[in-house]
Structure formats: structure tokens, C-alpha cells
Amino acid sequence: MSDRGTSNHSEMTGFVLVGFRVGPELHLLLFLLFVLIYAVILLGNVGMMTLIMIDPRLNTPMYFFLGNLSFIDLFYSSVIAPKAMTNFWSESKSISFAGCVAQLFLFALFIVTEGFLLAAMAYDRFLAICNPLLYSVQMSTRLCAQLVAGSYFCGCVSSVLQTSMTFTSSFCASRAIDHFYCDTRPLQRLSCSDLFVQKVVSFSLSGLIILPTVFVIIVSYLYIVSTVLRMRSTEGRKKAFSTCSSHLGVVGVLYGAVFFMYLTPDRYPELSKMASLCYSLVTPMLNPLIYSLRNKDVKEALRKLLEKKRMIL
Numbered sequence: 484m485s486d487r488g489t490s491n492h493s494e495m496t497g498f499v500l501v502g503f504r505v506g507p508e509l510h511l512l513l514f515l516l517f518v519l520i521y522a523v524i525l526l527g528n529v530g531m532m533t534l535i536m537i538d539p540r541l542n543t544p545m546y547f548f549l550g551n552l553s554f555i556d557l558f559y560s561s562v563i564a565p566k567a568m569t570n571f572w573s574e575s576k577s578i579s580f581a582g583c584v585a586q587l588f589l590f591a592l593f594i595v596t597e598g599f600l601l602a603a604m605a606y607d608r609f610l611a612i613c614n615p616l617l618y619s620v621q622m623s624t625r626l627c628a629q630l631v632a633g634s635y636f637c638g639c640v641s642s643v644l645q646t647s648m649t650f651t652s653s654f655c656a657s658r659a660i661d662h663f664y665c666d667t668r669p670l671q672r673l674s675c676s677d678l679f680v681q682k683v684v685s686f687s688l689s690g691l692i693i694l695p696t697v698f699v700i701i702v703s704y705l706y707i708v709s710t711v712l713r714m715r716s717t718e719g720r721k722k723a724f725s726t727c728s729s730h731l732g733v734v735g736v737l738y739g740a741v742f743f744m745y746l747t748p749d750r751y752p753e754l755s756k757m758a759s760l761c762y763s764l765v766t767p768m769l770n771p772l773i774y775s776l777r778n779k780d781v782k783e784a785l786r787k788l789l790e791k792k793r794m795i796l
Contacts, residue, residue: 497658499575499660518568520764520768523768528771535553544607559594563586603631608727612726612727645685660673704731729773744759
């Protein structure tokens with residue numbers, strides 16, 4: 484009788500998102516911060532996708548990947564931010580069981596897809612800088628589409644496994660998730676099941692995602708640095724490093740926050756929340772800024788678009 488009372492996925496009634504453990508006087512400040520960050524995410528990523536679609540000069544593999552990166556950033560932040568902002572003013576702070584499943588599934592899908600996409604972008608830069616004469620042949624439209632589709636496929640497989648493992652566990656009477664969205668680690672704290680197998684599979688899955696993507700990025704940039712240092716032209720070296728530094732900045736912010744979160748001991752949930760905030764909202768906000776501020780093509784496309792609008796007005 485007690486087993487039935489303490490499991491069955493909290494009797495399918497849903498969960499409570501505890502959020503940040505701060506006083507009520509800071510709720511308004513946090514709400515305004517989330518609104519500001521989310522507004523910049525919407526403006527930056529929608530703007531980046533619009534520029535890439537309307538400017539013919541940005542019709543290249545690099546910007547095809549960048550457009551997909553903006554799409555991913557826009558959608559996985561949208562999985563988190565609206566519900567988090569609503570809960571600042573909600574007394575119940577509840578999320579339905581189906582809503583929690585959907586949030587975990589979509590976030591896991593997009594965040595893993597982004598990791599593989601960043602590896603594909605590193606490979607693209609490797610071909611562009613190390614094999615410039617063969618670049619247009621090697622990085623064909625078909626290969627670009629395959630790399631992006633493969634990234635989404637890996638994200639989907641990982642998300643299905645992670646979500647199914649998490650929600651086939653039995654949950655105890657407590658429904659309070661000590662986080663501002665549904666994530667694997669805080670949900671595991673509510674589980675009454677033996678999580679040994681789940682944690683082994685989850686750790687193995689993380690290794691299969693992180694190790695290949697980090698390996699591709701590191702090897703690609705070792706070749707890139709070696710090639711750039713052999714360039715005689717100072718202008719060529721500057722252009723190559725400028726292009727690559729934007730990508731490295733994005734990789735550093737995302738992987739730095741992810742590693743910090745998963746290396747933080749489980750007894751410090753507030754630190755995990757701060758790391759989660761970095762890669763769920765701060766990273767999608769910074770990505771379009773990093774690429775637009777350090778990219779001459781993007782700045783030129785934006786300048787021409789603004790000039791056209793002024794002429795129309």
C-alpha cells in the first residue's frame with residue numbers, strides 16, 4: 484500500500500519547480516533579469532537567422548551552420564525561460580508531469596544537438612583554412628545537410644534515452660524539484676528507485692557525446708593553428724584567427740558551463756542552478772553577439788539592412 488502511495492510518478496499530478504532560493508524582494512530583480520536576457524536572445528538569434536536568409540553573401544556553409552546554431556539557441560532557451568519567468572509570480576510553481584517530460588526531452592535534444600553542431604563547425608573551419616582549394620568541393624551542400632541532420636539525430640537518440648530512463652523511475656512523495664526547470668539530476672533526487680544502472684548509462688551517454696565532439700574540436704584546431712602559423716601573410720593570419728576565435732568563444736562558454744555543472748557536487752544545488760543558467764540562457768544570449776561583433780560579413784550585412792530600412796522610411 485505504501486509503495487503505491489509514494490511512487491507512480493507522483494500519481495501523474497506533476498511537480499513543483501522550487502527555483503532560486505532567494506527572498507521575495509529579489510523575485511522582481513530576477514524576473515527582470517530573465518526578461519532582459521530572453522529579450523536579447525530573441526532579438527539576437529532571430530536577427531541572425533534573418534540576416535543569413537536575406538543576404539546572398541552569407542549563403543555559405545559557415546553561415547548555414549551558424550543559422551542552425553541560432554535556431555537551436557532560440558528554441559532551447561524558449562523551453563526554459565517562459566516557464567521560469569511565470570514561476571517567479573506563481574504561488575504554486577507547478578509544472579504538469581507531461582510538461583516536465585516535454586521540457587526535459589526538448590532541452591536535452593537541443594543541448595546535445597548544439598554540441599555536435601559545434602563539432603561540425605570546427606570541422607568546417609578546418610577544411611576552410613587547411614584545405615582552401617578543395618573546400619567548396621569537400622564541404623558540399625549535401626555534406627552540410629548531413630552534418631546538421633546527424634547532429635539532430637544524435638540529439639534525438641540521446642534525449643529519448645535520457646528522458647525514458649528518468650521518467651520510468653518511481654518518484655517518492657515529494658514533488659519539489661530543486662531547480663528552475665526539469666533536469667535529470669534534480670529529478671534523480673526525488674527517485675525512490677535504485678539509480679545505479681541509470682547513472683552508469685547516463686555517464687556512458689555523456690561520454691559518448693562529449694568525448695567525440697571535444698576530440699573533433701581539439702584536433703581541428705590543432706591543425707588550424709599549425710596551418711595559420713605557417714601563413715606568410717599577416718592579414719591572412721588575422722582573418723583566420725578572427726573567424727576561429729568566435730567559434731572558440733562559443734565552445735568555451737557552453738562546455739565550461741556544462742563541465743562546471745556536472746562536476747559540481749550534488750550537495751550544492753545552488754551552484755548547479757547558476758551553471759545551468761549560464762548554458763541554458765546566457766550562452767544563447769552571447770552566441771549571436773560573439774559572432775556579430777567579431778564578424779565583418781555579419782556587420783556589413785546588418786549595416787546594409789539598416790540602410791535599406793532608412794531609405795524605405
